[in-house]
Amino acid sequence: MIRNRVLLVAAAAVALPGMAGAQANRCVVPGDIAPPLPDLPSEREPQRVLPIGSYTLAISWSPQYCRTRMHDPKARMQCGANRFGFVLHGLWPDGEGKDWPQYCTVTNIVPRAVLAANLCSTPSAQLLQHEWAKHGTCMPGETPASYFRRSTGMYAKLRYPDMNALSRRPLTAGQFAAAMARANPGIRADMMRVTANREGWLDEVWLCLDKKFAYATCPAHQGGLEPDARLKIWRGPR
Secondary structure: OOEEEEEOOOHHHOOOOOOOOOOOOOOOOOOOOOOOOOOOOOOOOOOOOOOOOOOEEEEHHOOOOOOOOOOHHHHHHHHHOOOEEEEEEEEEEEEEOOOEEEOOOOOOOOHHHHHHHHHOOOOHHHHHHHHHHHOOHHHOOHHHHHHHHHHOOOHHOOOOOOOOHHOOOOOHHHHHHHHHHHOOOOHHHHHHHEEEEEOOEEEEEEEEEEEOEOOOOOOOOHHHOOOEEEEEOHHHHH
């Protein structure tokens, strides 16, 4: 009989005002983790070996992702038994200009133990494989274990505003960034970019980092919504 492993997510265990719904406080990692498929460069996503100029820590708003994937077997870990708020998308090395390095070295499948250790932060074995293959291989001296230890360590320190309250009032991307900054002393609103889908629903937050992994002002070409753009937050089924 395969038994599931239950992990408490330490990042959400701190009882702070407005933390409810920001991250999962209970995460069940399945015992039968299916090995991911190789993630390789392609004509659309070619190998680019470039100098690293900065980094981006990307987090995704899981209720929006799961809005249309509740019955998708590939999203079962994230959208089935578990319920998440923000999840870790990845840690991305950026270039010194608009282009970024990717798929720098051919790599093997991420070890199962590393996958299991990080599924409560990034709840998809295939996404973990993708993040290591596309981004982690471009970071000098990193192994899958050390790369995810760095990214999940940064993710675990993030705190969040009251997402439920924000979702119930008129909101702009700039107001949301300011609320995130207030929840995270030392991070300013201009150190992050907020993204949304075509209908204006919150998708991701990109936090900008310098080459020493300290939070920094985002470059002008980073993208994201304009501060005065309207933003909606999907709370999920209630």
